[in-house]
Amino acid sequence: MKLLLWNCRGLGRSLTIHNLKGICKSYSPEVGFICETKNQSRQVEGKLRSCGFKEWFIVDPDGLSGGLAMAWRDGCTIQILQHGRFFIAASVLTASSNDPYGVLGVYLSSNDQHRMAQFAELTSVSQQFDGKIVLMGDFNAISNQLEKACGGAKSPSSIKTFNRFINDNSLIDIGIHGGDIISEIEDKLEKALQNEESYWKDKSRVKWLKSGDQNTTFFHQKFRNQTRRNRIWQLTGSDGEVATSNASIASVAESYFKDIFSSTCHENPEPLFTDFEPKVTAQMNRRLQRPVTMEEVKRATFSIHPQSAPGDDGMTAKFFQSLCNILSGDVFRAVKSFFSGGRILKDFNHTQIYLIPKISDAKDMTQTN
Template identity: 25%
Template sequence: MSFLVWNCRGLAQPRAVRFLKEIIQQLRPNLVFLSETLVKKEKIEKICKDIGFADYCAVDAQGHGGGLALFWKTEGGVTVRDVCHNYIDFEVVNEQIGRWRYTGYYGFPERGRRRESWNMLEDLAGKSSLPWCIIGDFNYIVSRDEKQGGRVQPRWLMEGFSDASDRCELSDLGFIGDKFTWEKSRGSSSWVQERLDRGMATQAWKDLFPQAEVRVVDVTTSDHLSLYLYLNRRIFMPKVRRFRFENMWIKENECFNIVKDCWNGREGADIMSKLLLCCAKLEEWGGGMVQEIRAKLNMCRVKMRKLRSRRDGQGLNEYNDVRWEYLGLLEKQEVFWKQRAKQFRLKEGDANSRFFHKFASVRKKK
């Protein structure tokens, strides 16, 4: 079982939803918790269907801020226990392992409400004696090493959060990946980076899942990086691709040139011969484009990971160029999956989802 957690900073933009689908397809989490969705429940319900999850729990945004969403699949026995504007608390039941507890958390961003957050954390700790893991955007740092740039964090704020965690018997799960999970004003003189997102758990939960790890997903469309908590490592087998004409080729100028050359290059040939030649040339040119897009997506992630910490002008420009390339590749990948869902089953504006993936897979097996 695995858990994806992300402060998405708004799901109204197609770019954020597209990234969410891409990261779900890549990591295949069983649970997804989103904070700062900035939308109403109706939007969350549609997203739940689009990403292929069985059920959801949502908290509406307040004005121009807030909003929480939890998605889960049928397996796992998820039961939501408590909900408010700062967290969704739920239990998970597994026949082999038993019962344990998760909390998707979003701490108050206002400094004047820090004590409210600490009290809320202690209230959550007293609600159940089950093995407990809490993960999300806490909006705190526990040491000055977790911040770069900006004003120095007051010591009483860091110590206050540490003391509250100790009283709740919570300890940090650590992480693999980028040191900072949030940033502001990238490239300017006021560029700030902090580790605001983290996972914490009781010793009973750690004993239940001794191999659990938190990985920082290094690419995002938000100012927050996402966290991926996985209890056991998973291995995915590559799928075999079958060639067909790809609608995403139309976005490439080279496709038009190939068709034009094949059609005009053989005078006197019949239509069928020209079509066969055109098919062969397109297959030779674009047969590996799907794998190429996947490779480029991975390459973009690697480049963005390396460029995130650079603060010079050239590094900032390179980061922005790679980020826009990444978003363009996501759009092409969505066109690829739309085609496999068959056009008559696809309304204008519908997006890449688990339903369309499954439908395409069934057709492929036939």
């Protein structure tokens, strides 16, 4: 009998489902037990169906924690005998076996006292089975310190309690095939989820909330709401024509600002300044004309909020701050070239026009910022 066990830490993400499908395709498990689904039955059912399972039994999570699912393919006859918040007990008969197995899928508490009570209940449940029984799941316990891959050491008392549970129920550790693959997948998932959250945090432009693995949906919704609220569907040009396409709306905005910032005075303005009293002293002028330093450029770069000031390519200040060690030389040379010779890269002088409506359903340039 091929069994799949996975603490998926949330069955709602597309990357998790993608990897689960890959595991099922590679190993063709007859029965799967998945813990920490963190999703209600209606969401979990669709995910299991997409992985090739035909039937299932689901225990809903308590809020956003826990959640269990036992699923099986065609050719398996399964009878759910008992279940609770932390376990599913079933009698399993597969096409390759003549006698039914007892299968007990568990997800135990990380609290030593709670886990001790759960061990006692599992002992009682397992004694109701006749014949062979398989206990599988996340016990949140180890039988010796060498099994601990990361984090602090487990207390000797918790190890002793787990070993007593194993001995009292005459259990044998048969090992896990594919454990390294699962660990590798989990590492990739963790990195992908961090990247996903970072992306949506940048897009949402939220500056007051720190990243956390439960915030991705919030950032995504914030971005969608912001985009919807700031959308301008049409603009009326100076000629009275209504622009509705992106290109024509952009043309109206460009013409509006060209008109504002273009001078209509063709006379020499110098005579107007003859009576102005100078405010910049010689000492101030020397300070203004001294060569710019690398430290000043870095200080200016890091004074910008990471999520602000995107350029033509959409990169915010965070891009330059994160890669300062690589880009600082090029940035400094470009800034120094401007201050010493008056030369500036053409792209630096491009202006991004981003219209933010002052009112809902803005239709005129005066109704935007």
